Amino acid sequence: MPIDVERALSAEPSSTPISWGHKDVQLYHLGIGAGVPATSPDELRYTLESRLHVLPSFATVAGGGMGVVGGLSAPGIDVDLTAVLHGAQHVQTHRPVPVEGSATQTSSVAAVYDKGKAAVIVLRTEAADEDGPLWTSDAQLFVRGEGGFGGDRGPSSGSNSGSGLQERLPDHETRRGVREDQALLYRLSGDWNPLHADPEFAALAGFDRPILHGLCSYGMVLKAVVDTALDGDVTRVRGYGTRFAGVVFPGETLRVRMWREAGEHPGDGSAERDGAGRVLLAVTAVERDEAPVLTDAVVTHS
Structure with a gap:
């Protein structure tokens, strides 16, 4: 079976240094539609470096958005990427995300659920800097054709x-x-x-x-x-x-x-x-x- 559940859940988390600056934040905000109208004070909070604040969903792309990719390369996980769908996403912030920063991002497989014809892999990424935790992000990936192994179905x-x-x-x-x-x-x-x-x-x-x-x-x-x-x-x-x-x-x-x-x-x-x-x-x-x-x-x- 491509997913070795016991091995995936017991594997040591992988850690990666990440960093970001105001350009990364501005690009992300523009990518989700910020900046219209361009001179609106409300929009300048997303686009102008002197007024910038960071939308917490930026956590999903900080460091190039490698948290999910890192999780899929975890021991015990060997799946066809064409069969993977992003089923759910949750981000919890522990404090405001800074405009400029560096952190250590740790990725692990938090759970693997058996949905019958498919498996659901819960990939957790946690980011922390020298001042402590910044965010925790859980991505649920639906993998077609990998269920039926007799595992926990997970929460409905x-x-x-x-x-x-x-x-x-x-x-x-x-x-x-x-x-x-x-x-x-x-x-x-x-x-x-x-x-x-x-x-x-x-x-x-x-x-x-x-x-x-x-x-x-x-x-x-x-x-x-x-x-x-x-x-x-x-x-x-x-x-x-x-x-x-x-x-x-x-x-x-x-x-x-x-x-x-x-x-x-x-x-x-x-x-x-x-x-x-x-x-x-x-x-x-x-x-x-x-x-x-x-x-x-x-x-x-x-």
């Missing part, structure tokens, strides 16, 4: 609709247009998969044109939440998780609906912090009859 996926919040109108709703060149710009932050740029490669994967990176949609939506529901303050974000439910094509429009939920939520890293709340999200593609893009999406905040 939740649903925002179960909270009852979506039985009422959203507290906020906004739309975010995806530029035609969005994927071409976003890939400069480290994800060079030709699926997002080469029409011929996209056709081999079953798409009539290149698709947007899931983590680009992920960042676009977090920016929308910060700008709309969190007063533009990136430091209020404590955690952000979602499942990727469908593709997005450059040129489409994302509809982002938000429901506020106050209170503490044990198990999501917020229970020990006073005043924590959550924003629950539903994200759809407007032009394709509101096809789901992100589901079970939650931003935990102060």
Whole structure:
């Protein structure tokens, strides 16, 4: 079996030094659609080095976005990359991400679940600098054809609709247009998969044109939440998780609906912090009859 679960879970984590500067942050922000309108004070916080703050989803590309790649090369993991889909992503911030920094990024296999016809590998990357932990990122990778080994099925996926919040109108709703060149710009932050740029490669994967990176949609939506529901303050974000439910094509429009939920939520890293709340999200593609893009999406905040 290509996945040796026991070996993967018991392997020593791999550590890699990473560093970033304001250009990396600015490029990432532009890649997720920041800078429109270019002279808006709200947008200059994402694009102008003298006013720059860092959206926490930058953690997914810091150091060239090598955390997932490092995890897939872990002992016991030998899979066909064409069978791998990014199923879910969660980032927890331990303190605000600095504009310039260097850190040690540690990657490990946190879990392997047996979904029958597929396996789910949970890859964890943790970044820390000389002052302590910066962020923890969990990526769930769905590997087709690697299930059926008799392992733990893992937790079942939740649903925002179960909270009852979506039985009422959203507290906020906004739309975010995806530029035609969005994927071409976003890939400069480290994800060079030709699926997002080469029409011929996209056709081999079953798409009539290149698709947007899931983590680009992920960042676009977090920016929308910060700008709309969190007063533009990136430091209020404590955690952000979602499942990727469908593709997005450059040129489409994302509809982002938000429901506020106050209170503490044990198990999501917020229970020990006073005043924590959550924003629950539903994200759809407007032009394709509101096809789901992100589901079970939650931003935990102060």
